Every structure is written in C-alpha cells, then in structure tokens.
Amino acid sequence: MRSREVGLLGLGALCAVAVFLGAGGCQPEGNTRPPGWSGRPGGTIGEGGSGAETASSGDGGREGEGAAGTAATGSAGGDGVGTGDPPVARVATIEEITTGVVGEGVDVEAKGVVAMSRKWLVSKSKSSGSCLWGVFLSAPGIPVTEANSGILALSYGTRGVTDDQGNVTCPNIEQASAGDAFPDDVKPGDVLDVTGRTSYYSPADCDEQPPEANPTRVKQRQLASVTKVKLVGSAPIPEPHVFSGEDIAKLAAPSDPDGEKFHDAWGGVKVRVAGPLSPTLQGEMQTVVGAYGNIVLAGSGLRVGDKFYYVQGSMDACHGAPDYPSTDVEWARIDGFSTLDYCTWSLQPLNKCADFDPAGKDCTDGLLCE
Structure with a gap:
C-alpha cells in the first residue's frame, strides 16, 4: 500500500x-x-x-508446498522440490468451488478470475518457518459482488528467517519477493488464471476458544496450495x-x-x-x-x-x-x-x-x- x-x-x-x-x-x-x-x-x-503476520485465515494446503513446486502426488517442498507427477487440474468456477459442486481436495484451475486485493501475509509457522500468502479473487463479469462470487486463494512462499528466540520474520514484499505463486505486485483488477486445490478449512481448536471470541462452527471454502498464477489482463472491480x-x-x-x-x-x-x-x-x-x-x-x-x-x-x-x-x-x-x-x-x-x-x-x- x-x-x-x-x-x-x-x-x-x-x-x-x-x-x-x-x-x-x-x-x-x-x-x-x-x-x-x-x-x-x-x-x-x-x-x-x-x-x-500472525492472523490466520486458512490452511494453505499441505505445509511445505512452495510456489515453485507443484501440487504433486506425494510431497512438494517450500523450496519447490516436488515428487511424483503433477495432477491434471480441472477447470472450475468460483461458484462451483464455493457451492461444493467441486469437492474438497480437488486440483482446479480458476480461469479469468479478478483479483480483489493485494497480496497479504496470512500466517507464518513458528515450527517450520513457512510463510503463507493470500489474495482474494472474484468471479469475472459482475458489476456487484454476489453470493458465491468470491474466494480466498493461498500460496506458500519463501520460508521466513528464525531468530534466536524462535520468532519468524517473513519477507517484506515492499523490499523483497515473497516467493509464492502470486506476483508481488498483484493488485485489484488484475485478471488471473489460478491453479490450486480446493479446501474447506477452519482451525482445529475452534471449539476450545472462549465464548467471547464467538468461535465458528462452520468452515470457510478456499483455494489452497496455489502453485501457478498467470496474469491475463485487467478488468473493472465489482x-x-x-x-x-x-x-x-x-x-x-x-x-x-x-x-x-x-x-x-x-x-x-x-x-x-x-x-x-x-x-x-x-x-x-x-x-x-x-x-x-x-x-x-x-x-x-x-x-x-x-x-x-x-x-x-x-x-x-x-x-x-x-x-x-x-x-x-x-x-x-x-x-x-x-x-x-x-x-x-x-x-x-x-x-x-x-x-x-x-x-x-x-x-x-x-x-x-x-
């Protein structure tokens, strides 16, 4: 900003x-x-x-799936080292993902979607040093947002630096690349083709949160494990x-x-x-x-x-x-x-x-x- x-x-x-x-x-x-x-x-x-830096909005898929890796059968590392053949992603709309027509854990490509936000740091892991980045996406061709028209997409980037106290510092994208699949300068109005994996996520300990936190009993549909993003144009923002x-x-x-x-x-x-x-x-x-x-x-x-x-x-x-x-x-x-x-x-x-x-x-x- x-x-x-x-x-x-x-x-x-x-x-x-x-x-x-x-x-x-x-x-x-x-x-x-x-x-x-x-x-x-x-x-x-x-x-x-x-x-x-510490707010959580999603799982991002399997930890260690970096932007340079592929959403492969087996494992893919934060440094982009994957194993196995990458699955074939089916083309799906945001509406198909958020209505559950496309189930959880399916590799998909959302084509021609509109970026609604800049890239932001969703979370970081103190145990692994991983840094998870997110961008909000919208269905194309709508003048006003509507039900099932938006989704949060997530991608792991370069691992953060851990200091002597165990605190993790992720890249500051004003100064260095985040290393995830999204361009560091992605902005609202960018039209993108995004490949990732469908996810239905909430933290595992929500039922342990205090009542004043108003903890959720339902999950959030997301596009996690994003490994490929292609900028294809620009469009008006709904x-x-x-x-x-x-x-x-x-x-x-x-x-x-x-x-x-x-x-x-x-x-x-x-x-x-x-x-x-x-x-x-x-x-x-x-x-x-x-x-x-x-x-x-x-x-x-x-x-x-x-x-x-x-x-x-x-x-x-x-x-x-x-x-x-x-x-x-x-x-x-x-x-x-x-x-x-x-x-x-x-x-x-x-x-x-x-x-x-x-x-x-x-x-x-x-x-x-x-």
Whole structure:
C-alpha cells in the first residue's frame, strides 16, 4: 500500500502445525506494540492493531508446498522440490468451488478470475518457518459482488528467517519477493488464471476458544496450495454487495443462520455494511479500537479487523492501526472482506482510509492510502 500526504508523494497481510495467534483474545506472536500504540507517533487508540503476520485465515494446503513446486502426488517442498507427477487440474468456477459442486481436495484451475486485493501475509509457522500468502479473487463479469462470487486463494512462499528466540520474520514484499505463486505486485483488477486445490478449512481448536471470541462452527471454502498464477489482463472491480440492518449480524454468526449456507456463499466476498454503525467500546479505557486493531460493531457484534493493511514495524501510516480517538464516531458504511479471523467470522477492510466512512483521524488529517 502506498501513502501520500497532500502535496507530498511517497511510499509511506496454515496448516495444523502452524502457530496461529492474534485472534479471540490471544496475543499474536512477535507483536511488540504497547497499549495505546496506533501505528503512528503520538496516536492513542487502545491496545494497538493485530498484525497480518500472525492472523490466520486458512490452511494453505499441505505445509511445505512452495510456489515453485507443484501440487504433486506425494510431497512438494517450500523450496519447490516436488515428487511424483503433477495432477491434471480441472477447470472450475468460483461458484462451483464455493457451492461444493467441486469437492474438497480437488486440483482446479480458476480461469479469468479478478483479483480483489493485494497480496497479504496470512500466517507464518513458528515450527517450520513457512510463510503463507493470500489474495482474494472474484468471479469475472459482475458489476456487484454476489453470493458465491468470491474466494480466498493461498500460496506458500519463501520460508521466513528464525531468530534466536524462535520468532519468524517473513519477507517484506515492499523490499523483497515473497516467493509464492502470486506476483508481488498483484493488485485489484488484475485478471488471473489460478491453479490450486480446493479446501474447506477452519482451525482445529475452534471449539476450545472462549465464548467471547464467538468461535465458528462452520468452515470457510478456499483455494489452497496455489502453485501457478498467470496474469491475463485487467478488468473493472465489482462494487461490494450491501448488507444493512439485521442482516449485518449474519456476517458475524458462528453458524449458518436460518439454515442457509451463508458463510459458504459470502466467505471470501467483498461486501459493504451500511450504517448508521456505532462501535462497542472496549477495554478498561473504553476505546473504539480494541485489542490488536479490532473494532466491534454495536448490535451485530461484527468484528472489523486491520489484518490486511497493518504491517508490524512499518512507519507508513497506511499500514498502521485505525485511528479513532473520539468515542462518538458513527460510520455511514464500512467495506471489507467476509472471512475467518482465526476462528471468528469478521469483516476485513483493505484500505484504512477509503473503506471507512468516516475514515480515521490520520486519514482526515491528509493521509490518502492506495
């Protein structure tokens, strides 16, 4: 993400063995931000942001399947060393994957899909050092997102560097290649042919999470083990489908409401929640932004996170936590992707300024994020 101040231009996110911390009240691995840190000097917003480095949204397939490897029968290593003949991927649409027409564990190619996000670090494994990257995809040719039109695609990249304390640092794609199958500069509107393996995933320990985490009882459909991505063009980005009123609570529901396959249909889709929207104040300090950058909407209980745009240690304010020092904020709308944040269904905005109305204080002070 690039940022600029007005008048100034400049450059201013796993599998079962992975360590996923940073949701449901857990402290994320390697998060050293003190309480009150907002992602920019002098900010005070509560307990800081989440950090996409440790957030979990998927299994990514078998750990060790690197971008340079193939989704092979047998095993494929993070360094691209596979064994056996690669399976033949069948062509499938996002709708066929998310409705279950194509079952779990099937090698598929989704052709002509539209990137809806930049690449972001989904998770990292303290045990293996693996780094899992994700991109949200949309079905082509639609003016507005709809049920079963979106999916999260996942690909392992270069293994991270482990320090003496066992902390893993994955590549910073502003400075070095991630080494996964997706181009480092993939952006919304890119049209892609993507080859991977269908997955139906949630962390194994969701039933052990505390009730306040609102842990899911349903899984998220994904395109995991992505090993091949081809850029074939560009296309307009569909506008987000609007949820309002009582329907907003469905996005936060731990199970499918009213017998619908709701999360199969809307998991991975960019949507808009329409206001008026008020926050539930959090913590002893009663702040808008609580633990690890999360906002919780009053009434619906929907968690709004910062896992896509927050980058730990970045001095770019576009990569900092949302900044809402006043508790009187009321949003007209918030845009984001419906996805699992570890075991909790959440809304994850892509852009901390453009995806909120009103945006946070640092955005209204002149910060524009792209």
